[in-house]
Amino acid sequence: MAETEARPVPVANRYVPSQPFWDGAREGRLMLQMCLDTGRFQHPPHPLSVYTGSQNVAWRQVSGLGTIYAVTVVRVPGPGLAGRLPLTVATVELAEGVRLIANIIDSPPERVGIGAAVELAWDPLADGTPYPAFRTLAQGAADAQD
Known part of the structure; x- marks a missing residue:
């Protein structure tokens, strides 16, 4: 019965950068990606901006x-x-x-x-x-x- 009660533990994805999300969570901070070209947040995380297609994204606390x-x-x-x-x-x-x-x-x-x-x-x-x-x-x- 214990297996049904345990929720899976997240694993950082090697194709989509999510480690900053989990690092922030361990510190009690909710971190999301921001497109630095537009100043808009995006979630789930992507390797590129969903707004511009650029790699100009960074993690920010919300x-x-x-x-x-x-x-x-x-x-x-x-x-x-x-x-x-x-x-x-x-x-x-x-x-x-x-x-x-x-x-x-x-x-x-x-x-x-x-x-x-x-x-x-x-x-x-x-x-x-x-x-x-x-x-x-x-x-x-x-x-x-x-």
């Missing part, structure tokens, strides 16, 4: 603030993933204009909706590698209104 663009709740009956379900998965649009797919943690699924403000959180993988996740910012305010 704020980790965003809003939920789309959301779904994963529910699977039976043993194996107990403790991880239901799992709220969202497409988060960061303040920098990039969308990431990530888990929403520390928030009950019924409190997570499109347009909700979120902040970066870290959800450790089986080996302790910090993996980017998000938590809603409005959680406390929503609870206070009930």
Whole structure:
């Protein structure tokens, strides 16, 4: 049963430079590629700018603030993933204009909706590698209104 609960550990890709993303994660920083010609972020990482085709890209830290663009709740009956379900998965649009797919943690699924403000959180993988996740910012305010 332990195999079904462990999430795979990421491996840096030799064709697409992703090591700075994982190095930043270990330091608690969300790092994304930026096209230096346009000043726009891109994700997932590419060897070239998706905007200009140039190699003029660099890794920069982003704020980790965003809003939920789309959301779904994963529910699977039976043993194996107990403790991880239901799992709220969202497409988060960061303040920098990039969308990431990530888990929403520390928030009950019924409190997570499109347009909700979120902040970066870290959800450790089986080996302790910090993996980017998000938590809603409005959680406390929503609870206070009930």
